[in-house]
Amino acid sequence: MDPLPVRSRFRLVTLFFTLMLFLSSASVSACTIFAVTPGASEDGTMYLGHTNDGVGTDWRNIDDISVTYIPAADHPAGAKRAVLFDPDSGSDAAGNKGGDASEWVLGSIDQVPHTYGYYTASYGMMNEHQLLSAECTDYARIQLDAEEGRRIFYSSELSNVALERCRTAREAIELTGALIETYGYYGTGETLIFADPEEAWVIEICCSPTGTGGLWVAERIPDGEVFVAGNEFRIRTVREGDPEMLYARNLFAVTEEYGLWSPSDGAFDWLEVTSYGEYSHPYYSLMRVWSIQNRLAPSLNLSPYVEGSYTDALPFTIAPDRLVNLTTALSLFRDHYEGTDFDLTGGIAAGPFGNPYRSLGPADAHTDFQNGSFIEVRAGANPRPVSAIFCSYSYVAEARSDLPDPVGGVLWFGPAVAYETVYAPIYAGSESLSRSYTTGARTVYDPDAAYWTFASVTNWAMLRYDAMIEDIRSKQTELEAGSIERVRQTDAEAADLIAKGDEAAARRLLTNVTVARGDEIIEEWQNLSGTLIVKYANGLITDPLTGAVDEPGYPAWWYQAAGYQYGPRVYDLEDLRATEGLNYTGRSVWVQKNASFEEILELI
Incomplete structure (x- = not known):
């Protein structure tokens, strides 16, 4: 008999995992993803979008900024398919390979007679049969390192294997779930979307407290709806017996055994059971979800302000006010919150010329900022835009049934x-x-x-x-x-x-x-x-055709904010700097050369 009660065991397990999280460091993709189902698009197209906002090498052991084409292939009986380690599976410090793997190959699975051709980078993107995939990283309570023969799959290789072997989204979901349960899962929590020309599914994944297998749940995106995610689990209530939902066979048993959930708690809320929610700081994830939902369905009057990570104010999916076309789909990642309270093109931080990008600091890091009891209130965190300066690449894939x-x-x-x-x-x-x-x-x-x-x-x-x-x-x-x-x-x-x-x-x-x-x-x-x-060289604006040069200077508000009104415009600089409350007006005045400072001050 186990000498410790279940709740005590869970507390120890949680402490162990928390320590591992604080001690681990590696690069992680902090991505934004969406799916527009055929019924939500103008011409019945399925759209799937992904930004790969990571830094560092990926499962290919190369920088995650290029595309790889994997051709279709036939394989002999008894062949094996190697499963590769992904250094982007841990926390956020760029360049650390992490994990316990002694080499890049973590293990192998039985190969199939024929694999499909597909395009991949950090994650699988599209195969020759119009099966699409997109990914974002999520914060999970339990995040374990890779271990050969015990936990060999991360989301990158799961997406690749699915594109190699599957033609439909549902096939991809079922295969992914089976691989997790059979071969084990390591690393961060993850959201994957698989879509074909007809339907799209979301699968969310995290490590199991047992140390083997993994926890996962999948939900079908209703046709006519749009799904958005950004580094936080989006599936909520797990509904037993619902044909629109699939999940790990031992999901309820394991989470109950390890004190993560009890039937007395009521409905099984996937987000609350497996995660603390936001990935880096408040609104890091939810603001991006709100922004895309609000842009597509302003009639819903969704508020960007929420009470916490577990809010249900932002629905799982939304129906767009207008059917989405390709031009709109390509625009969804081009967003710095322009025209909202969070507009990154305005304010002193954007500088004089509306620069929407911010230099990253410690407050922006993907280190754990909350747990079951505490939340770290960080000084200096910036809003996380949909279009992030650290983006490696993004794509919008389309699948068309006609x-x-x-x-x-x-x-x-x-x-x-x-x-x-x-x-x-x-x-x-x-x-x-x-x-x-x-x-x-x-x-x-x-x-x-x-x-x-x-x-x-x-x-x-x-x-x-x-x-x-x-x-x-x-x-x-x-x-x-x-x-x-x-x-x-x-x-x-x-x-x-x-x-x-x-x-x-x-x-x-x-x-x-x-x-x-x-x-x-x-x-x-x-x-x-x-x-x-x-x-635009040298602070000038030069017409390359005519050679005409403009010296535009700075906007008036910037001169005021920068203290320009105290610049070298009079010889009595000490008196000028000692004058309080002098505002920049942009107005020039003429004065007598022998005018006193007091006389000049009356005019300026």
């Missing part, structure tokens, strides 16, 4: 920061893509790498954001509109080839368009980068 799989699936991939990126189309039937999108590292500047092509523009724009963003938006709109038109033309050509029985020719067409359009976008953005450098 087109053959190689044509219907399109991954609109955007390197670096979402607000200033250009989404390039990658077809599900394409077997290659522009080389710029497959290379690059944050530690080595490469002007031809897609990441650095876009990151350089964002960083330069921060010098005079309010002006440069207009140039960026103009070119961004032009390029994406051109890509949308190119895709629509290619859709028809490729679908016609497939209808005539020539899928090989269709795939060549889709590959050529994918590669060529990627190359074109990179070239156009490199040209824009040069234009912006010339136009």
Whole structure:
């Protein structure tokens, strides 16, 4: 018999896990994701979006800023599929591989005779059969390190295996759950969305207090609805017997045994049982969920203000006021809370030119800021925008039931920061893509790498954001509109080839368009980068065509905030600086050269 009561055992287990969390450190993706179901879109398209807001190497043991294509393959009987360790599975200190694995391979599973081709980066994104995936990291009460033969799966490899083997979202959910229960799960809590042309499912995952297997629950997103998540579990009540919900076989038994939940507590609330909620500081997660929901359904009058992490004020899904099209879907990650109480383009922190990005500090770190009894009130935390300066890449994938799989699936991939990126189309039937999108590292500047092509523009724009963003938006709109038109033309050509029985020719067409359009976008953005450098160099605004130079200075409010009214405009600087309450007016006056300071002061 166990010498300790269940509740005492849970307290010890919780203490152990808490200590491990504080001692562990690694890079984690702090992502925003959404799903727009066919009934919520203008033309019946399924949209799935993901921002990969992480820093560091991923399961590929490379920097998480490039795309990898895994081709379809046949495998001999008895073959094994290696499962790789993911260094982004722990806490937030960049560069630490963490975990107890003695090598990158944690274990293996039986291989299947045939695996599908798919695109992946930090996480699987889209396969050749229009199965889509998106991910965000969540804070869970229990987060364990990897252990060979005991806990070998993290969400990245779960998404990859699902895309290798599955055609539908439900198949992906069922396979993911089975892999977790059979081979064990390690690392942070995670939310994965799997979507096909017809339906979308959310699966949320965390470690089990038993040290083996894992806890998970999945819920179908109702058609006609939009789902949003951002680093906090979104599934709430687990409903037994509901066909729209699946969960681990031992979910209730394990959580009851370890004191996480009791039937006397009432309904099983997945968020409350397995997590403390917010990921880094208050509103870190919930503000992003609110923002996208509010932008799509303002008629709901959702408030950004909530009582705490466990609020039920933000629904699991919402129906948009207007059906979503591709242009709207591509815009959802371009958000600094403009026009709201949290607008990052305004105020002294944005500087004189509305820079929405903030230098990260200790208060912004993804270290544990709350537990069952306490919450850390940090000084200096900044609002966490949807478009984050530390974004590696983002994408909006579409699956379309009215087109053959190689044509219907399109991954609109955007390197670096979402607000200033250009989404390039990658077809599900394409077997290659522009080389710029497959290379690059944050530690080595490469002007031809897609990441650095876009990151350089964002960083330069921060010098005079309010002006440069207009140039960026103009070119961004032009390029994406051109890509949308190119895709629509290619859709028809490729679908016609497939209808005539020539899928090989269709795939060549889709590959050529994918590669060529990627190359074109990179070239156009490199040209824009040069234009912006010339136009905004040295604090001036220079017309590259005419050579005309403007010296715009600063806005009046900034002169006031910066104390400019006490600048060197009179010779009696000591008297000027000693004058209290002098406001900047922007007005010049003429005075006699021999005027006294008192006479000048009356005029200014």
